[in-house]
Amino acid sequence: MNNGLKVKPLTQEDFAAFGDVVESEGRDSYFINNGMAERFNALAKVETRGDGSYPIISLVKSKKFDLPRKVDHVEYHPLGSQAFLPLDQTPFVVVVARAGDAPQPDDLHAFITNGQQGINYHADTWHHVLLTPYAAMSFICVDWRGEGNNCVDYHFPEIRQLWLEIPG
């Protein structure tokens, strides 16, 4: 039952069901500051739910992960979106499933960034923790602060664990 989870290159189109890809590639822009700066506007919407909640900016430093790796856990945030924007131009891997009931292994999708892309999970989108298989990496994180439980976990039964391998 240990079918590998195939890792595909991250694209805006394929990721649209799960969240936003924060990248300038293929996006419209306009100039600000008397032509001195080019703005690629609103690549992601930051969403927060719940009275008194608000978005925050944090830094997250991820250690290097070894692959292949069991993907045996996913989580989602019911009260807000969550963006990870890398400060290193290094690819990383995101594993997601559509919002709704706890995913089956076949519902998982794995994407690898091209080193110029950040991601923003929509609220309710199931996701594995960020995987940084090439190096320790630092990220800007834009997510939620407030009252209430903003993390729902799901552990796959043992038999449904999957292995993630990056092709090539």
Place this chain on the structure above:
Amino acid sequence: MNNGLKVKPLTQEDFAAFGDVVESEGRDSYFINNGMAERFNALAKVETRGDGSYPIISLVKSKKFDLPRKVDHVEYHPLGSQAFLPLDQTPFVVVVARAGDAPQPDDLHAFITNGQQGINYHADTWHHVLLTPYAAMSFICVDWRGEGNNCVDYHFPEIRQLWLEIPG
């Protein structure tokens, strides 16, 4: 009257009246993801005001600025905070003044980052456009989208123009 505007190293303490410094240096952290990632939480609060407004994530690519440069314009955003988080580990310069009446030249403060720092202007904080004197730079921008005018401009009278020069 062309007194130079002295540029100081950016510190959390000196910048507190104007906004947040987004850096891990000197900040508390905790581990997440089974110890695989270290989170420096809530380094900045994202603020939006106005019905139907919400925060967005954009990319801003700034051209290289020549120095010395006239600082003859400032602006502020009444409806939200505005963060600039550099994707290049290169210093840049921010010029700010406290919220309130249009600043006099002596009210301006100029700071240079250390290459590991981002900034978040509080709503209402007067600021010059970002200055990137060392190189063209890319930034993650976290600010506001909504209805209403979110930019108030002020042009200094000619006689009050200042020149920015970076020491050393």
